[in-house]
Each structure stands twice: as C-alpha cells, then as structure tokens.
Amino acid sequence: MGMMDSMQYLQDTESTRAKRLQMVEYQIRRRDIHDEKVLRIMEELPRHVFIPEANRSEAYMDQPVSIGLGQTISQPYIVALMTEKLAVEPEHTVLEIGTGCGYQTAILARLPAQKVYTIEVLEDLAQKARKILTHLGIDNVEFHTGDGRLGWPEDRQFDRILVAAASEDLPEKLLAQLKDGGKMVIPIGEPISQRLMLLTRQGDHINEELLCHCRFVRLVRT
Numbered sequence: 001m002g003m004m005d006s007m008q009y010l011q012d013t014e015s016t017r018a019k020r021l022q023m024v025e026y027q028i029r030r031r032d033i034h035d036e037k038v039l040r041i042m043e044e045l046p047r048h049v050f051i052p053e054a055n056r057s058e059a060y061m062d063q064p065v066s067i068g069l070g071q072t073i074s075q076p077y078i079v080a081l082m083t084e085k086l087a088v089e090p091e092h093t094v095l096e097i098g099t100g101c102g103y104q105t106a107i108l109a110r111l112p113a114q115k116v117y118t119i120e121v122l123e124d125l126a127q128k129a130r131k132i133l134t135h136l137g138i139d140n141v142e143f144h145t146g147d148g149r150l151g152w153p154e155d156r157q158f159d160r161i162l163v164a165a166a167s168e169d170l171p172e173k174l175l176a177q178l179k180d181g182g183k184m185v186i187p188i189g190e191p192i193s194q195r196l197m198l199l200t201r202q203g204d205h206i207n208e209e210l211l212c213h214c215r216f217v218r219l220v221r222t
Contacts, residue, residue, distance in 0.1 A: 102129030
C-alpha cells in the first residue's frame with residue numbers, strides 16, 4: 001500500500017497528541033525555547049503524518065528520523081531552535097531550502113509567514129510533502145524542484161531564509177536573495193564539524209551568530 005493510498009496514517013489520536021505534548025514540554029520548552037507561537041504550532045501539528053510508516057513510531061523521539069532517499073526530518077529541538085531564531089512575522093516571505101517531508105515547511109506556513117517558497121531537489125519527496133500540506137489545508141506554500149544552492153529561480157528577495165541541509169560554505173546565490181535586514185539560518189561545514197549559524201544582513205555586511213554545533217544531511221547538488 002502506497003503512502004497516499006490510505007488516509008489512516010493521517011489520523012491524529014489521543015496517543016499521538018499526548019506524545020506531541022510531551023515532546024514539546026520535555027524536548028523543547030525545557031531547553032529554553034520560549035516563542036509561544038512556535039511551541040503552540042509544534043503542539044498542534046501532527047509530526048507523525050510526515051514520516052513514512054516504517055519509521056513513524058520514532059516521530060516524537062528526541063532524534064532525527066529517516067524519511068527515505070537518504071534524507072531525515074530534523075530532531076524536534078533543532079526544528080524549534082531554527083524556527084525561533086528565524087523570527088518570522090506575518091508580513092514576511094520565507095525561502096526554505098530542503099522541503100524534505102514538509103514538516104518544517106508546514107511550521108513556517110502556520111506561524112504564519114505571508115508565503116513560504118520551498119525548494120526540494122528530490123521530486124519524490126516534494127510530491128509527498130505537497131500532498132500532506134494540501135490535506136492539512138496549508139495553501140500559502142509554493143514548491144519548486146531543483147538545486148537549492150541556486151536559490152529561487154525567479155529574481156526575488158526574501159525576508160527570511162531557512163536552509164535545512166548542511167553546506168560546506170555559504171551559497172552566494174542564497175545570500176543574494178536575502179533582503180536588507182533579513183535573517184538566514186543555515187548549517188555550515190563538513191559532517192564532523194557543522195555549525196548552525198544565524199546570519200543577519202545589514203546592507204553589505206553580514207552579522208554571524210553561532211547557535212550550536214549540529215549534524216545535518218548534506219545539501220544535495222544537481
């Protein structure tokens with residue numbers, strides 16, 4: 001049975017709701033994530049529906065989880081940290097690099113961002129994410145399949161950029177699409193020494209803040 005052949009996996013039960021509340025309380029709130037919008041959305045959004053059946057039992061664990069094709073959904077705390085530091089406001093447009101299963105996309109869309117533009121290099125993942133977001137009634141997202149290092153294919157700038165896979169360096173084309181005053185969260189470095197960075201543009205200057213050390217899958221090139 002294919003992923004979308006049954007709607008059963010999309011059901012939210014008393015058990016999954018309880019696991020989600022525990023996830024937010026013990027893995028996120030108690031690790032000093034204070035943005036109530038982020039906490040509320042992560043309490044409400046059913047994380048398990050984004051994860052393939054084989055690994056769905058791991059949905060609310062304190063760890064990244066495989067979503068197939070060599071990709072993962074990030075640890076809940078890291079999702080919350082990246083989202084909080086991005087500081088999305090309702091008038092913002094957001095570029096997300098690495099749609100993956102669509103979980104982070106859905107959180108950004110529900111903050112709510114005015115619109116989320118998301119890029120995924122793997123067509124199969126992008127199509128599954130689109131179907132789940134449609135089922136959840138999330139309609140302020142535009143999808144593109146391609147190399148995320150190249151940025152959005154149209155000439156456009158964004159208030160916020162979130163990169164959900166590690167780059168060995170800072171992609172210049174992404175930086176060029178960041179508005180003055182805009183913020184980007186991105187993991188940078190090799191697998192054994194990655195740093196999660198918050199970058200803020202002030203004119204031609206980029207302020208850098210180290211958020212934590214981390215381990216992400218590599219940003220796939222085409």
